[in-house]
Amino acid sequence: MVPHETSPATSELRDLLRYGTDDQHDRFAKLFSAEVFDHVEGRSPAENAALAYRRLRHVNAELGPAAELVTGDLERFLVLHEWAGVLDPTLVSVLTIHYNLCLGAILELGGGERPELAAVVGELSRMDSVGVFLATELGYGNNVAEMRTRAVYDRATDEFVLTTPSHEARKFMPNTGLDGVPKIAVVLARLELDGQDEGVFPFVVRIRDENGPLPGVDIQSLGDKPGLALDNAVTTFRGVRVPRALLLDAQEPVIGQDGARTGAAKSLRRRFNRAMTRVQTGKLCLTSATAAAARASLFIAVRHAFARHVTVSGGRSVPVMTFRTHQAQLLDALARTCAVSVLLNSTRRQAAEGPFASVGVKRALAITKALVTWTAQDVVTTCIERCGARGMFTHNRISPHVALVQGSVTAEGDNQVVLLDAANEMLLGRDYTPPPAVTGDGSIDDPEHLLRLFSHRERRIFEKARAARGDGADPFERANSAALLSAELGRVHGVRRTLEEFHAVSLRATSPEARTVLTALLLRFGLAELGRDAAWHLEEGSLTSAQTRGIPAAITRLDALLVPEAETVVAAFGFTNEVLRAPIAENDYVRAYAELLPVPGLPLI
Incomplete structure (x- = not known):
């Protein structure tokens, strides 16, 4: 450890500049020092994406109860993202999508009484499936409030029929593309009841299992994105049926137990904002x-x-x-x-x-x-x-x-x-x-x-x-x-x-x-x-x-x-090169390279 890391000024600067507790940072520094986070060369984009999901599961196994992390410990959740940002940028994306956008939306908007949602929360918490979030559409990016994916209520079966009506409405660019990784999505769609637009709501939809996309779900890879090995894809729905219990409308129910509309929407804009919370x-x-x-x-x-x-x-x-x-x-x-x-x-x-x-x-x-x-x-x-x-x-x-x-x-x-x-x-x-x-x-x-x-x-x-x-x-x-x-x-x-x-x-x-x-x-x-x-x-x-x-x-x-x-x-930023493992951050970076790329018999001056 160099003197700068232990000086009194460094300690006070760290206390004043850093967010989170020492215990949180120490725990995550240890977590991200694991061998699974060692730098790896020569992998294809698909192999790097698969590595990101292995790292996600490693993190999940060390975190404790996922629901508590997402809804009750914002500080620890954000410190986790700090360390992920330092060691694996791709992991940042899958972390925030799985925990925050998908699991967080289900916990916040779904209520706590439906056994169907409880089963999904358990599956995501165990990471039997990875959570994804489908909002933005090919033709509706920053104007996502105008999205066109439809969820039409079928009163006869008490289900919604999820459909992509046009190329503009294809979901662009969620991380749904990697084979072998089961995915459960929170999908934003326009709820239609008796021919009337009730606004944008989130629906929980299983979109792929270990064998590939499920029936009615079409997933096409977008190819490589330099620097981030995320399995981005364009996702299309063709009549996918979603049980009403998987509609996340606990804060403003749209359909009563008898299948009838509960009342007029106070504001479609408010419903959209809630879906995007x-x-x-x-x-x-x-x-x-x-x-x-x-x-x-x-x-x-x-x-x-x-x-x-x-x-x-x-x-x-x-x-x-x-x-x-x-x-x-x-x-x-x-x-x-x-x-x-x-x-x-x-x-x-x-x-x-x-x-x-x-x-x-x-x-x-x-x-x-x-x-x-x-x-x-x-x-x-x-x-x-x-x-x-x-x-x-x-x-x-x-x-x-x-x-x-x-x-x-x-x-x-x-x-x-x-x-x-x-x-x-x-x-x-x-x-x-x-x-x-x-x-x-x-x-x-x-x-x-x-x-x-x-x-x-x-x-x-x-x-x-x-x-x-x-x-x-x-x-x-x-x-x-x-x-x-x-x-x-x-x-x-x-x-x-x-x-x-x-x-x-x-x-x-x-x-x-x-x-x-x-x-x-x-x-x-x-x-x-x-x-x-x-x-x-x-x-x-x-x-x-x-x-x-x-x-x-x-x-x-x-x-x-x-x-x-x-x-x-x-x-004072609180990093050490034992965690970062960057050769040029060593005081003797030439020796660090000699150890990274050894040549037998070649001396150091």
């Missing part, structure tokens, strides 16, 4: 995994930057982290990652207090997902580049994170779409009041003044976006005319929230060393964001020309402070 938890699962992947990438890249030496003038050997260009990119990535991790921690606590369906929680989930996953996308790419050619190889753990972060940008609601939805709610004044547009004099290296600057910009963008919406009668035209400003409002609101939360965390530090490091990271993040908007602030008069010109120099001063602390910060 687990997607909100899914946002947290994927965002947690993505943030952890960014931190792990930095852990590896920063350690390698100090271990990898080059020769400079005078024959001196120096770490590549000595180079200003190398420092600037990795420290920018480090500050941004710490900042959005703090934002995510706050959002996870807010979500735990709930309710998930509240406007405030849904806005926080959407904006946090967008900021975290877009940041992680940049950070992972930077880490690969700064590790040189070695960073491209999967055995060094960083490159597999590319597919995870790219997938997370669009999964559980495309970032651009959820950001716009959140901003539109803000513009309508739903559980949101814009901050005051007051700046005053101050220094750009004062966190309080940075907060005033971002509050000022948020207020001004809010006012401009409200004005751009106008008073037209067409809601779409009003929203679309202000879309660019709305997206910027969502982003700036997220940055302001991040600064607030990061500042609060820095003030909780008790040791001078930890507070100094956290404040430097906060300022490094804030000044980079301020530089992005500097022209606007200069025109607005909230920054002087001297302050604008001073931003690069201020960042340089912060980097000089942060370079010697960078290994301490990444050590």
